[in-house]
Amino acid sequence: MALSRRTLLLSSAAAGVAGAATTWPLAATAAPYRGPLRADPFTLGIASGDPESDGFVLWTRLAPAPLAEDGLGGMPARVVPVEWEVAADERFRRIVRRGVTAARPESAHTVHVEVGHLLPGREYFYRFRAEGYLSPVGRTRTAPSSWAAGGTLAMAFASCSQYEHGYFTAYRHLAADEPDIVLHLGDYQYEYQAGVYTVPGGNPRDHAGPETVTLANYRQRHAQYKTDPDLQAAHAVAPWAVVFDDHEIENNWADEVPEQPDPTFLARRAAAFQAYYENMPLRRSSIPRGIDMQLYRRLHWGRLATFHMLDTRQFRDDQACGDGYKDCADAYDPARSITGERQEKWLLDGFRRSTARWDVLGQQVFFGQRDNNSGPQVVTSMDSWDGYAASRDRITRGWVDAGVRNPVVLTGDVHAHWADELKLDYADPTSRTVGTELVCSSITSTGNGADVPTGQHPWAAWNPHLRFYNNQRGYVRTRITPDSLTADFRVVPYVTTPGAPVHTRATFVVEDRRPGLHQTADNPTPSLMAAVDPADTVAQETLRP
Structure with missing residues (x-):
């Protein structure tokens, strides 16, 4: 596959810049040197996230033995000083910020550096050094200033990367x-023991370790995913904004x-949250406190776009009538919520205060109605917003009443590309459209899949x-400008062997x-126009083991 020189640089090993290590002085505030590590600790790559107009978060985790069963990555039980640098150029000739931080054993030697006092709307490069080892180089950027109204934003979003599939x-x-920024909308990693969740023909890769239950399990699983060079390249190229869905803990959990x-379960949830924070480029405001974690937040890209990153797991009511597709009266109960009262109020207040050209909801599960029954009954997924219809109605009416200029919902979870128009009244197909939803397919989950030559699901008939x-x-x-949002649905023909080409299956504006x-x-x-049985899609998203 063809990659630009810059992308090759960003995803290369540290050897590409190793010559710079001898000229990078140890920061004066570093702890005393206490002996070298036995192997390169930067096996999990580097990352940045949550950009603001004056800075961003930098992340790495030291793990010379990343798949160690104790989840500690083969690190000694001591604090290790880690130096970091931010430069205005990819060769680090113009250093703008540098410092040193501590990687501590109690946090599995992870590093979160909140860099500030940078210029808005600029590209930057960063790297780390620990005990003589130099990390790969990452590219990141700051958001535009709060008054910047124009420009173009290149944003990509993804979800559902099952390592085994x-x-x-x-x-x-x-x-x-x-x-310029990547949104990851959940199911970054999966909890299953090897061989439990399989694709036809067998999984091409296996999970290490048992089903994730303990902190050590989750740390090991995150580390296995982070060793993947393609994932490392995606982290290194741009800042990410992340939210979890269900498989970061276990399938279809609800509060x-x-x-x-x-x-x-609550002990498992606390362990999963700690490991998630440790392994993601999140700010200190998201540090878990037991079973609680502050994940919903806003990111502003000048006045062009505001990203409302939602949490549709931690505060939801339990699924109505059980999981799966149901005709369920409780799904319409106005007392039920998928966001919880506090987050709903926060979101509606954000709509009222917004001055952005585009208000984008980065969230996890299907927002628009999907009725899988052609008859008079409405049969929908209880795990999606369909299972919390009154909650969806309040959010939708909230942006309509607030006069939000361009509401767009971004979604993951369902392992297929979808695009749909959002309504206040789905029972009336002629009612006006009040928003747009774009749904990304999975990175790997459920295996290769197949093209649909019509680009239409059978359910679209009703x-x-x-x-x-x-x-x-x-x-x-996506490409976001003041005048339009263009979405390219990018697909690969197979994932069970490496190196597949990519092409744009469809483009919407x-x-x-x-x-x-x-x-x-x-x-x-x-060559790939195989028809898809819609029942297969239902099974993939509701009957996962």
Whole structure:
């Protein structure tokens, strides 16, 4: 696959800049040197995240033996000083910030550096050094200043990367696109023991360790995912904004309710949250406190876009009528919420205060209605916003009443590309469109998938607001300007072997002040036009082990 010189640089090993190590002086505040590590500790790569107009978070984790069963990565039980540098150029000739921080054993030797006092709307490069070892180089950027109204934002979003189900080739292609920011919308890693969640023909890779239950388990699992070079390349190319969904703990959990009865679930949740924070480029405001973690937050890209990053797991009511697709009266109970009262108020207040051209909701599960029954009954997924219909109605009416200029919902979870138009009244197909939803497929989850030559799911016959469907793996690449949001649905033909090519399966445009979808390109792959049984899609998203 063709990669730019810059992307190759960013995803290369530390040897590419090793000559600089002899000229990088140890910061004066570093702790006393106490002997070298036995191997390169930067096996998990580097990352940045949550950009603001004056800075961002830098992340790394030291792990010379990343798959160690105790989850500690083969590190000694002592504090290790880690130096960091931020430069205005990729060769580090113009250093703008540097410092030293402590990687501590109680946090599995992770590093979170909140860098500030930088210029807005600028590209920067960063790296780390620990006890003589130099990390790869990462590219990141600050958001534009709060008064900047124009410009172009290249944003990509992805979700659902099951390590066992295939190779993370789509992440490599995402890196080659060199976005300004990446949104990851959940299921960054999966909890299953090897062989439990399989694809037809068998999984091409296996999880290390048992099903994740303890802190050591989750640390080991995150480390295994982070060793993947394609994922490392995607982290190194741009700042990420992340939210979890269910598999970061276990399938289909809801607040304090596990999928199956489990008296140890709250301890498991606390362990999963700690490991998630340790392994993501999040700010100190997201440090877990027991079973609680502050994940919903806003990121502003000048006045062009505001990203409302949501948490639809931690505060939701339990799924109505059980999981799966149901005709369920309780799904319409106005007392039920998928966000919780406090987060809902925060979001509605954000709509009222917004001055952004585009208000983007980065969240986890399908927002628009998907009725899988062609008859008079409405049969929908209880794990999605359909299972919390009154909650969805309050959010949708909230942005309409607030006069939000361009509401767009971004979604993961369902292992397929979708694009749909959002309504206040889904029972009336002629009712006006009040927003747009873009749904990314999985990076690997459920294996290769297949193209759908019509670009239409069979359910669209009685859900005309469902405008596009594709069951291949991939991600969504967007270009946001003051006048439009363009979404390219990027797909790879296979993931069970590495090195697949990528192409844009379809392109849709959302125009300023005109909610809804305008398709500008449709590019099915002739050799892969296998029809998909819609029942397979239901099984993939609701009957996972």
